[in-house]
Amino acid sequence: MDYWEKYSDYDNQQLANLSYRNYNxxxxxxxxxxxxxxxxxxxxxxxxxxxxxxxxxxxxPASHVHHVAGIYRESDNLLNLI
Incomplete structure (x- = not known):
């Protein structure tokens, strides 16, 4: 089983919400x-x-990492949509 497949639906939701918090x-x-x-x-x-x-x-190093998640969010700035 892949690393990310071990996550429950709740876990995946929390991971997806990562981009809506201010993390470093x-x-x-x-x-x-x-x-x-x-x-x-x-x-x-x-x-x-x-x-x-x-x-x-x-x-x-990046060449040896096996489990990666890319999380993104698009702009929520309405001015960018006009």
Missing amino acids: CGLHSVAGRNLYIKSIVKQSDGVEAYVVVPKSEAHL
């Missing part, structure tokens, strides 16, 4: 699990993306 890179508890935010991209138009890995793989 580093270790965080999400849905009761220790996850590491390796990278955050914030664009001027309001788009945000997070690269998340399990704590156990946080110290590995």
Whole structure:
């Protein structure tokens, strides 16, 4: 079973809500699990993306990480939609 498949629907919802909180890179508890935010991209138009890995793989170089979640949200700035 893949690492991310072990998450329940509730866990997946908590993980998806990650982009609606103000996190920094580093270790965080999400849905009761220790996850590491390796990278955050914030664009001027309001788009945000997070690269998340399990704590156990946080110290590995990108070429050796096996479990990655990419989470993003589009701009919620109405002016960008006009």
